[in-house]
Amino acid sequence: MSPFTKQKSAAVSAWGEVRLIQEIRRWLGTATPRSPAGIGDDCATLAGSMRDQLLTVDPVIYGEHFDDNVPAKGVGAKLFNRNISDIAAMGGRPRAAVIALALSDDVKITWLREFYRSLAAIARLHHVPIIGGDIAHQPAGITATMTLIGEATEKRVLTRQGAAAEDWIFTTGKLGGSRLGWHWKFTPRLLEGQWLVARPDVRSMMDVSDGVAKDIWSLTPRGCRPALNAAAIPVSRSARLAATTSQRTPLAHALTDGEDYELLFTVNGSTDPAEFITAWRQRFRSKLSCIGQMRRKRSRRRDDDEIDLDSYHGFEHLR
Numbered sequence: 001m002s003p004f005t006k007q008k009s010a011a012v013s014a015w016g017e018v019r020l021i022q023e024i025r026r027w028l029g030t031a032t033p034r035s036p037a038g039i040g041d042d043c044a045t046l047a048g049s050m051r052d053q054l055l056t057v058d059p060v061i062y063g064e065h066f067d068d069n070v071p072a073k074g075v076g077a078k079l080f081n082r083n084i085s086d087i088a089a090m091g092g093r094p095r096a097a098v099i100a101l102a103l104s105d106d107v108k109i110t111w112l113r114e115f116y117r118s119l120a121a122i123a124r125l126h127h128v129p130i131i132g133g134d135i136a137h138q139p140a141g142i143t144a145t146m147t148l149i150g151e152a153t154e155k156r157v158l159t160r161q162g163a164a165a166e167d168w169i170f171t172t173g174k175l176g177g178s179r180l181g182w183h184w185k186f187t188p189r190l191l192e193g194q195w196l197v198a199r200p201d202v203r204s205m206m207d208v209s210d211g212v213a214k215d216i217w218s219l220t221p222r223g224c225r226p227a228l229n230a231a232a233i234p235v236s237r238s239a240r241l242a243a244t245t246s247q248r249t250p251l252a253h254a255l256t257d258g259e260d261y262e263l264l265f266t267v268n269g270s271t272d273p274a275e276f277i278t279a280w281r282q283r284f285r286s287k288l289s290c291i292g293q294m295r296r297k298r299s300r301r302r303d304d305d306e307i308d309l310d311s312y313h314g315f316e317h318l319r
């Protein structure tokens with residue numbers, strides 16, 4: 001059977017990535033445990049004797065995650081760091097990685113050497129050995145997939161599940177315009193994630209890969225809406241720059257460009273957000289912003305600058 005079809009309604013693109021993952025979860029049934037042990041979070045946890053193990057996988061694909069504007073070293077860094085970002089999103093620490101390469105015949109050896117040299121530099125920086133991998137041929141392009149194993153740094157990991165009504169919504173860093181360079185130059189918020197998981201008032205967390213406008217829904221509990229304040233969104237300089245040629249606003253870039261690799265998390269509503277930020281500043285130089293609050297759907301409280309999230313769409317594969 002050919003795996004391909006010309007009929008649009010029969011193709012994966014009729015569903016898109018989000019629907020596809022939902023259906024895969026149904027097809028797998030009891031073969032995938034409940035999240036975070038199974039499908040549904042930034043990593044999967046593996047029960048261990050002492051601390052939970054974390055397991056994640058993400059690729060970089062030529063034409064999808066990088067192009068000729070990204071140096072080989074940048075591609076390696078992106079591959080490693082986006083996987084580390086998933087471990088950071090659960091408050092864990094990375095332990096070891098394997099890499100599966102699918103390469104066409106015409107990939108330059110010098111390109112591959114630079115790619116591996118940057119992987120090696122990051123491996124040394126974080127003391128995360130690259131312990132294996134695989135190489136296969138593919139008809140065209142480059143696909144490099146890293147599987148990264150890590151472990152919890154506390155008794156708990158931070159999942160996408162724990163938020164409740166009235167929780168404050170925070171994001172690290174600045175958002176938007178990642179295609180101007182950030183998407184391969186970013187530093188994953190690893191120590192930040194570990195600091196956050198150790199604070200009991202932090203209740204849910206993820207990293208932003210598809211844009212806050214899309215990803216925030218993964219933290220939003222049933223019966224709530226994320227009330228985000230436009231004035232509070234940390235808009236990056238790149239988002240402003242991108243807006244000068246795109247006919248879109250800097251805010252739209254900040255909310256939908258994706259590949260911010262910042263931490264998006266919620267904090268118990270009884271915590272004073274200003275005090276939380278003060279505590280953060282004593283530990284980190286990077287930016288932290290309280291961008292809104294989880295509100296009950298039926299609550300009529302609305303700030304003048306509450307963002308209408310229906311008019312912003314993040315990044316989705318196969319759509």
Ligand SMILES: Nc1ncnc2c1ncn2[C@@H]1O[C@H](COP(=O)(O)OP(=O)(O)O)[C@@H](O)[C@H]1O
Pocket residue numbers: 021024038039040041042043058086209
């Ligand atoms: N092909 C697949 N088969 C099984 N599970 C998948 C597949 N693709 C994604 N998932 C799972 O679905 C959840 C959401 O995936 P995704 O949105 O890609 O997360 P992230 O943005 O952290 O990479 C994760 O738990 C992931 O492991």
Ligand SMILES: Cc1ncc(C[n+]2csc(CCOP(=O)(O)OP(=O)(O)O)c2C)c(N)n1
Pocket residue numbers: 058062063064065066067179183209210257258259315317
């Ligand atoms: C050549 C190229 N095209 C498009 C993009 C933009 N882009 C690619 S993937 C992506 C979203 C994040 O990647 P994904 O594979 O969805 O990561 P995940 O959500 O699985 O963590 C974005 C915004 C890019 N960086 N490079």
Ligand SMILES: [Mg+2]
Pocket residue numbers: 209210315317
């Ligand atoms: Mg994605």
